[in-house]
Amino acid sequence: MAIITTSNLGQSFGAFDVFGNISVSVPNDGKIGLVGPNGIGKTSLLLILAGEVEPSTGDVYRARGKRIGYLPQESAQAFAGVSHSVSDEMTIVFDDLRSQETRLREMEDEMSSGKASSDLLEQYGSLLEQFEHAGGYDYEQRVRQVLQGLGFDKEARNMEMGHLSGGQKTRALLARLLLLKPDLLILDEPTNHLDVEAIEWLEGMLKAWDGAILVVSHDRYFLDTVINTVWEMGTSIIETYRGNYSAYVQQRQERWERREEEFKTFKERMAKELDFVRRYIAGQNTQMAKGKLKRIGRQIRAVEIHGIEALNSTKWSRLGVASVDWDVATATQHFRELRSPSSRPPRLGLDLKAGRRSGQIILRATDLTIGFPEKPLFSTENLELHRLECAALLGPNGTGKTTFLRTIQGEIEPLAGEMKLGASLEIGYFAQAHEQLNPDNSVIDELMRHHPMLISEARSFLGRYLFGGDDAYKLVSSLSGGERGRLAMALLALEGANFLLLDEPTNHLDITAQELLQEVLERFQGTILLVTHDRYLVDRLATQIWHLEDGRLRVFKGSYQRYVVDRERRLEEARERDARTSAGKRRPTRTAKTSKNEAARQAARLAQLEVAIADQEAVLKALTLQLQEASVTEAFDNLRSISIEYSAVQSHLEELMLEWEKLAREQTLAQ
Numbered sequence: 001m002a003i004i005t006t007s008n009l010g011q012s013f014g015a016f017d018v019f020g021n022i023s024v025s026v027p028n029d030g031k032i033g034l035v036g037p038n039g040i041g042k043t044s045l046l047l048i049l050a051g052e053v054e055p056s057t058g059d060v061y062r063a064r065g066k067r068i069g070y071l072p073q074e075s076a077q078a079f080a081g082v083s084h085s086v087s088d089e090m091t092i093v094f095d096d097l098r099s100q101e102t103r104l105r106e107m108e109d110e111m112s113s114g115k116a117s118s119d120l121l122e123q124y125g126s127l128l129e130q131f132e133h134a135g136g137y138d139y140e141q142r143v144r145q146v147l148q149g150l151g152f153d154k155e156a157r158n159m160e161m162g163h164l165s166g167g168q169k170t171r172a173l174l175a176r177l178l179l180l181k182p183d184l185l186i187l188d189e190p191t192n193h194l195d196v197e198a199i200e201w202l203e204g205m206l207k208a209w210d211g212a213i214l215v216v217s218h219d220r221y222f223l224d225t226v227i228n229t230v231w232e233m234g235t236s237i238i239e240t241y242r243g244n245y246s247a248y249v250q251q252r253q254e255r256w257e258r259r260e261e262e263f264k265t266f267k268e269r270m271a272k273e274l275d276f277v278r279r280y281i282a283g284q285n286t287q288m289a290k291g292k293l294k295r296i297g298r299q300i301r302a303v304e305i306h307g308i309e310a311l312n313s314t315k316w317s318r319l320g321v322a323s324v325d326w327d328v329a330t331a332t333q334h335f336r337e338l339r340s341p342s343s344r345p346p347r348l349g350l351d352l353k354a355g356r357r358s359g360q361i362i363l364r365a366t367d368l369t370i371g372f373p374e375k376p377l378f379s380t381e382n383l384e385l386h387r388l389e390c391a392a393l394l395g396p397n398g399t400g401k402t403t404f405l406r407t408i409q410g411e412i413e414p415l416a417g418e419m420k421l422g423a424s425l426e427i428g429y430f431a432q433a434h435e436q437l438n439p440d441n442s443v444i445d446e447l448m449r450h451h452p453m454l455i456s457e458a459r460s461f462l463g464r465y466l467f468g469g470d471d472a473y474k475l476v477s478s479l480s481g482g483e484r485g486r487l488a489m490a491l492l493a494l495e496g497a498n499f500l501l502l503d504e505p506t507n508h509l510d511i512t513a514q515e516l517l518q519e520v521l522e523r524f525q526g527t528i529l530l531v532t533h534d535r536y537l538v539d540r541l542a543t544q545i546w547h548l549e550d551g552r553l554r555v556f557k558g559s560y561q562r563y564v565v566d567r568e569r570r571l572e573e574a575r576e577r578d579a580r581t582s583a584g585k586r587r588p589t590r591t592a593k594t595s596k597n598e599a600a601r602q603a604a605r606l607a608q609l610e611v612a613i614a615d616q617e618a619v620l621k622a623l624t625l626q627l628q629e630a631s632v633t634e635a636f637d638n639l640r641s642i643s644i645e646y647s648a649v650q651s652h653l654e655e656l657m658l659e660w661e662k663l664a665r666e667q668t669l670a671q
Helices: 042-049 086-112 118-133 139-149 166-180 196-207 220-226 245-280 286-306 308-312 328-337 401-408 443-450 455-463 469-473 481-493 511-523 535-541 560-586 596-633 636-670
Strands: 002-013 016-022 025-027 031-035 057-062 068-071 184-188 212-216 229-233 238-242 361-372 375-380 383-386 390-394 416-421 427-430 499-503 527-531 544-549 552-557
Touching (some): 016 042, 025 212, 031 245, 220 245, 238 245, 245 308, 245 328, 286 308, 361 401, 390 535, 401 416, 401 527, 443 455, 443 481, 481 511, 511 535, 527 535, 535 560
Parallel strands (some): 068 184, 184 212, 390 527, 427 499
Antiparallel strands (some): 002 025, 002 057, 361 375
């Protein structure tokens, strides 16, 4: 059973067609990642599926009774006019449970005052069961856990909603969705405003999610962890791949190669059939040649519009090519102009080549302190980075990662310790903010400012970075974040550096560009120090992890996956240590050896307590039977008095048990 099904869905804005002919379905347990180039219409599709906007063409069918939750990319206008706290806003999700809780208290008061009836008892039992099943006893704890997991500390949880930043509002919307537990979660870039710790918490939550998930994200590691299906979106088709993101990348490559081979075979067949038509169209096999020409025209037109996979269709009318009726010259012209309909996106011509070989030791540091005189940021363990290694510098925002890169370049002196760079180094720096770019220059002028060359050479080079035509004359100030990143990477490629300092190089890049950058860096014959939140890139490149936490940089020599395993092991050991420490604090301290008389007295008291506990348990059992009998016989006068006696006996039993446990511990310690 599908939660959502679409048929020939399309969206247009004026004369501009964003996408068309999209037919998909979301199953009840689907965990789907939607990928595709920026601008292909992913957000528009999510808005349609969520019911936020109507499609221009096609139909959307939503299963009756299924709840859909939608998280937009940005939520700056959310919670307008809301004045209560973040925690209170989350608790509103459970208004039905709170109403049930209030009604249960009222019913208990009625029963204890002697106004009970069989109907009331039945209603109470039914409502209590609903309340427990819906999580009535733990909803406040769930609110705290979700808010804490998404980075809301105690102070932030008590903030008024109107005082939250746009990013905080997006996180609050996500928290509310997770608490609402809709049947389908539609998430548009849910990791945008989360740090790594919060992303990892969200991954754990979504892996255990009972319902369906449809998510758009540029975080490949997140997709790898959460999804089991990939929808790859084009302008007129969504192709489905089974598995996580890494499985999709492998299957996509295989599909590209298979289709290119099919296209080559198709071209060879069309060439032979056109040759047959040309030879016999006016001869004795005219009718056969005309029929073949009609089929050729349909097939070529279908491939032009829909790609090579269209040849698998059995109905030309569905492809919009049933009425194709070309002559030989037209068919031949279309055949010659036919290009491989591969869905491979346009690729950057990025290539990073080290100009010369560096020494074996790239960086060596001892007892460093990084920061500013008025504000030290962190100290380090001893560091050593060798040629061809990649160290990933990880840590929360504001801990000093960019400051460390500037220190390596000599812009800032270390506050303490010693740092030495190796021989024959050519350092290339990719800045997160791209501050080396002059916003008043055009793209081509900025390139020639850094690397003078002929205009024809500059335009050809910029074309490799998708700055073709008039794009080469755009002002830098008008470029998007992704375009500025491409320009900065183009400048870096011309430097011939053998030691790359990369500060968030995948920011603003779509997944296709991230993949290309990863491939280029994997081939790079130099050394890399990488600052990034892109865990997928770290997982593929890093040979060392330099982790910043609590003002200290710690080194782990190994891959990111090994680092994660080691980190979880250390966290588990710390939890066990804390548990033992807490238990030790609770354990009574034995200051002197217990005397024989005291030991005998404790043993006697334990025996008395065991007898008393057995007696009270028997009384409770008898009272339970009396309560059941009073309910059946509707002896409401007795019901209240029996209930009061039951509560008193239960409290006394708990006191006896506590005393017994205390004496038993003391006796164990004395042995």
